[in-house]
Structures are given as structure tokens and as C-alpha cells.
Amino acid sequence: MHHVLSTDDFTREEVLYLIERAEHLRRLSRPELAVRLRGAVVATLFYEPSTRTRLSFEAAVAKLGGRVLAAENARENTSAKKGERLEDTFRVVGCYADAIVIRHHDEQEMVRAAGKSPVPIVNAGAGAGEHPTQALLDVYTLWRELGRIDGLRVCIMGDLKYGRTVHSLLKMLTYFRDIDVTLVHPDSLALPADLEAWLRERGLKMARERDMAAALRRSDAIYQTRIQTERVRSLDEVQEASAYVIRPEHLSLLQPGARILHPLPRVNEIDMEVDEDERAAYFRQAENGLYIRMALLEELLKEVVR
């Protein structure tokens, strides 16, 4: 049994293996897919709502022929309200399901409780903390769109302070070689200092760039992010961040083979006209999430459906 709580729960080899499995799964026909998790049951407990991520996991289970037990509003509706500890919830839901996909507001509580779970726990985004399957689909998208991960020049843009997808992605990039990261962000939304120090210690090459055009010209991949207005505290932060919008006029700056990624949802930090450019990869990125989550769930449940 193997929980997926953090990007640290993967090795470079495991990431590459999951990418390979995702590629395999997307070549299979619907009937071929539909038998692979037959008989398995996966619970989705969402203490913070996220229809997108939940449906992505549930689609992965459904397409592989498994069954879903869904709690769309777990925070309101579960025994948490009656004072139950999360580890008790895991023990009980673990009687019904073979794995639990959870989005929880308290990462530490989730990690601690996972220690008591009889079934694998998959972190589907924890408060301002980790979102390891998003990082998986992000590197999968880099690999799929650009043919490799090692050696890429990656520009990370927008809200680097509160954006948990950025944090998880940067951590996962430390598994790869010769990554050259350019950080483009307003002063108030820089990476947390401790994370930056940790990443540098792991050898990730990162440099801040104030000139957005220069960053766009130089990069193989631009990872644009939404300002987390629900987490950002001051209006100043929002206004500063809104300077970094990708507009149609920026497309000519991009290299012909570059790619724009975005974890979505997008508000206005990428102009919708950009969508039509083939270098806009964010909707394909969302689809990649389906396949990498299929690969992950299959890996976690392979003993169950053997």
C-alpha cells in the first residue's frame, strides 16, 4: 500500500513509469479500458469543493470500469461536523472503498490521519499545500508536448506565493536534470522563502525575470497561473499580478515550438484569443490529467483487482 500525499512520494523513475503507463492507457479502446478496475471502489471525499479535480478522478475510475463513492461536500456533510477525527473517517470509508481520493483543507491533519488508513489515500489538493497529481499531469504535459523534461527552460508566471500547483510542480522538477526556471511575478507574490531555499538546495536553477517579454522569448514552456484571489490578501497583490497577462500580441515572442500551460481554471490571465494558437496546451493538459490519474489509480489498486 502506498499513499500519494506529496510530490515527495514519487521518485523520478516512478514519475516516468506513470507517464509511460498513461501513454499506454490512452492508446486503449473504451472496452479495453473498462475492465481494468472492474470490481474496485474509489471514494472521493472533497472537504474543499473542486468539481474539476473531482470529476477528473471520477472519470478516471469510471473509464477503467471501477465504481465511485462521491462526497461532493464532505466538510458539511460528514461526521467531521460531529467532531470525528479524520483518521476515523479513513478507517470507516476504508471499509467501503479500496482507495480514498481526498481534498482537505488541513494538510497536516490529512498526512497524520493517512497513517491509520487501511487503504491508499490520494491527496487531491490540500489547502495552500501540496497537489501532487497536478504536478504529475504538469510534467506529463511537458513530456508529451515537448518530447522531454530534462533540459527544459520553464517560465513560471503569476502568483508564486499562494499557487500550490506551482509549488508542487517546482518540487517535482527537481527530479529532472538541467531544468532552467525563470520566475516572473509581482514583488508581493514571490515564492515562499523556505520553499525557494529548499529548491535551490536540491539544485534547481531558478532566476527571477522582471521583463515578461524576455522570459517568453527564452522559454520552452510558460506555466501561467491564476491569482488565487481567495487566498491573496491585499488588493495591491491582485493589481500587481494582473500585469502578467498573456495576450495575442505576445504570441509572436514565443518560440515556434514553445508551449503555454495553465493548471486552470483561467480567469483573464490568458486572453481567450490565445486559445486558438496551437502552442496553447492548457486544455490538452487537462485531458492529460485524466490519463495520468488513471495510471496512478491503476498502480495503487493493482493488488485489489488482480
Added chain:
Amino acid sequence: MHHVLSTDDFTREEVLYLIERAEHLRRLSRPELAVRLRGAVVATLFYEPSTRTRLSFEAAVAKLGGRVLAAENARENTSAKKGERLEDTFRVVGCYADAIVIRHHDEQEMVRAAGKSPVPIVNAGAGAGEHPTQALLDVYTLWRELGRIDGLRVCIMGDLKYGRTVHSLLKMLTYFRDIDVTLVHPDSLALPADLEAWLRERGLKMARERDMAAALRRSDAIYQTRIQTERVRSLDEVQEASAYVIRPEHLSLLQPGARILHPLPRVNEIDMEVDEDERAAYFRQAENGLYIRMALLEELLKEVVR
């Protein structure tokens, strides 16, 4: 690919074809049904809650062997809250599902966004606007209960101002010949003038009748509606409308082969004692919704499961 956003998205021939398919499906056994959408995934995104309509669609998918991705509270839980445009939601959910059934409060936004959807969008009721599958099940019920649609004398009763099911049904009745519509309603809850003009232009014969008894005597079908208290603005409107309640003593006025329809939910505009009369067709009408939605989904997804 074919969206179902409005009653205008159907032709008379398509309506009759779907009725024929619904009749075919209801003659099949459970095992015969359960293979027809095997491997297909349908998302139900409800931005306005409606357990009845949602469960009807989800039952249709389940009975045909497909899989459902459900968002019971999409308005609260989706990225809409983070500022995402509906077209982005369609593009992302369209990566996971083969069709999207949506109840949305803003019909215009829904129609506009559907233009960007990679998969068919089915309107399951849009604010005060269209509810095309309700119109389908209504005419299916007329056909099934009365043996024909052309030539029927249909009484529409109650809240003709806000009742979207009435609007969609009247539009769909324009596809049929020699329909004779009697409108029974309080002064304040008449059909919107522009809709009435449009219907007359399309040749629908409609006349107002203030004498409820006369209308009941003359009609083949009485389509009773609930006062939309959540949309009606003044207490006067509610009180006026409450004059039009079908009571057991009205049953003797009805023709022996007449039928009472109601889109449900019913509050008190049909007395519960009326339910026992065989001419009360509203619960059979609800069941017809299941079969016509099965027929519709099968039609939309036939390429997917081919």
C-alpha cells in the same frame, strides 16, 4: 455532434423519431438496455438544483449502461466561483465526459459557451428560459396517452408567465397540425406578449378562456402548472393563480378519454384525490421522461459507443 439547447433544435420529424426510439427502449429488458451506452460517460452539471431532472437523466444513463459524473451543486463548487467562464468548464469537462447535461441560470451564457464545447451540451432547464427535454417528454406523453398529437385540444392552465415548461411545450406544439390551445390563467400570469406573438406567427391557434369548467369540458389534455412562487413577484399573482386548482369535483367535467398532465413538482394545484383517476397522467409523464431522455442520449452518443 448536436447540442440540445432549445426546442428549436428539433424538427417535427426528430421529435417523432425520438418518440419512436423511446417506445422501442421501453420494450427492452434490463440486460438489453444495459449494454447500449456501455463505455460512455455523461456529466451532469447543475448550477441550479433540481434533483428530479438530474436523477431522471442519471437514471437514463445508468439504465443504458453508461457512467455518470455528477455535480449536484455546480454553482457553489465549480470553478465558476473562481471566475472561470462556462466555455472553459465545457472544454475541461468535455475532456472527461462524452456529453454534458447542464442546468444553468443564465441561458444566454450557456448557449454562447456551448459553441466552444467539444461534446454535446444538453440544456436541462435554463433559468426562466428553455427546458427542451421537458417539452419532449410532454409531447411524448400526449402521443402515448392520447394516441396522437396533431389535432389535439390542449388546455394550458396556471402560471403561463413564468412557467418555462409551458413556454417550451407551446413552442414544440407549433410543429404539429391543428392544435387547439386554450389558455386558462389569472390576468397577471398571462403568456409573455413576445412569446404569444411568436407562437401566433407560427400558426398556433390559442384562445383565452376565463371559465375553467368550460376549458376542462372541451379539452383532450389539461396541462396544469405550478405557480412558480420562487419567480412570481407579488402575493396578488399567487392568490389569483390559486383559483385554478383541479379538484375531485372537476373530474365529472372531463371527457372520458381526457388526460391531466403536470410537469411536477405539484404543490396543491391538483388535489391529491385526483391522482387515483386514470385520467391523471402526471406520474406516467414523469416516467416517460426517463425513456425520452434515454432515446435522446442514445442519439447524441451513438458515434461514441459505435
Added chain:
Amino acid sequence: MHHVLSTDDFTREEVLYLIERAEHLRRLSRPELAVRLRGAVVATLFYEPSTRTRLSFEAAVAKLGGRVLAAENARENTSAKKGERLEDTFRVVGCYADAIVIRHHDEQEMVRAAGKSPVPIVNAGAGAGEHPTQALLDVYTLWRELGRIDGLRVCIMGDLKYGRTVHSLLKMLTYFRDIDVTLVHPDSLALPADLEAWLRERGLKMARERDMAAALRRSDAIYQTRIQTERVRSLDEVQEASAYVIRPEHLSLLQPGARILHPLPRVNEIDMEVDEDERAAYFRQAENGLYIRMALLEELLKEVVR
């Protein structure tokens, strides 16, 4: 057709038969289970939230190969808000599903409405009233953990006033012979007088014990309960009840073959260190709920999937 609204809907023989069926089902493999309710559809309508109970029922349906139509927030989202009577809801949902599992706040309304339902209604907990399937899983757990039900010495501890699981369990214990019940509770949280009178009339032997240690020493099974803080009215009641917490130091008082049960969720009325003792049966009890619900649903739906 057979509704399950109250523990009174079962006979002793039926309870023992369901236990036998549950034991049979738990010995089957996943593929053997997955065909038994194939083609059946079960709706779960939760007017009061309860993820635990809902997921238990939904897991039972899923593992048997049936399909679920779920309404996690039925109170907010169904036509109840528009004024629909529950019996109309049953009639409509009964067009889509072969059985309805419902948690409703108004037991009397539920029982009355069930009379009009075209499909079996299963009460999954009704306000402060009955919770018959919890009683089933409780006696199943007694039987499974202790090898018999007749003749057991059962200590019921905690909130006997508001705890509906206690009420349903005590009722069901009247079906069995020579049960010796010890009641341990604060003064303010005694059994309701009318229930106590009814149980005594049915011949259940019950005695209050103020000395918790004495009760623990004497009993084959200790059924601990949570203080229903959402129903308990005064702080005094909560404080008094908090005297009855099972702690590690109590374990030495228990008989070697005794068992501790709890309907869960647990707050702090059983110390978590107790969990590691093999006599702590409450998580196995939760799992038993899955199998006894499978047995029950299979029994209710056997005509449907024949």
C-alpha cells in the same frame, strides 16, 4: 414489496436470515458479488447529511453491481423546497429507481409517504427516530463477534435519551432471549420513559448501573455512544455524559472475550488508544454494516433482478 422503516418491520427470523445472507455475501469474490444486482438502480435521498451511512449503502449497491442515483443534499436541492410532498417525490423517484434509501428529518412524514411509494423505501435514519439498518448491523456485530445474541449481557452507555441507534438496538434486542441489559448514563440522559416502559412490556430485562467499572466487568458487550451534542440541549447534559469515557485503564476490567461496540462517529468517548485492543470491535462493526446492507438490498430487489 417491503418497506424497511422501523425495527418493527423485521421478525427475529428475518434478522437471523439477513445475518446468514450477510455471512454468505462476505465469502464471495468481487466478480461473484458484482453480478447480483446488475441492472438494479437504487436512489439515496439524504435530507439530513450523513456521508457515512450514505456511502455504506452506496458501496453495498456498487459492490453488488447495481447503480446508484445519489442526492447528497436532498433537503436543499429537491422539490421539497418548492413545496412538493414527500409522497410525490417517492412516486417520481420510484419511476427511476427500484428502491429508495432515505434519511429524512420527519419520521412520520416518511412513514406516511412510504404508503404511496411504488418501490421499497429504506429508512437510513429519521431525525431522532428510528435507524433500523443500524440496529441490524449492531446485532449482526454481536452475533459475529460473540457467536450468539440470545443470552448476552449488554451494557448500553452514554446518551440514552437522544441516541436513536440505542433506541433501535434495544427494540431489536427484544426479539432475542435472555438478554440482560445494563444501562449506564448520566441522570439527564436516561431512556425516554415511554420507550423504557414499552421495552419492559416486551420483556427486556434492564437495570441501571451507576458504577461504570461494575458494568464493564459484567458485560459481554459494551455499546458506547456519542453524546448527540446537536440534539442535547444543556451544557449540564454534555458535562455529565463526558464522565463515561472508555480509557485504556478500563481494558483490564473487561472480560477477555468481551467486545466494545460504537455506532460511530466517535468523538472522545472512547480513547483512541483503546482502538488497538482486539476487543475494540467498532471498525469491524462499520464493515459489517456494508454486508448486512448488501443482504437487505438484495432481499428487497430480488424480484427486480430475477
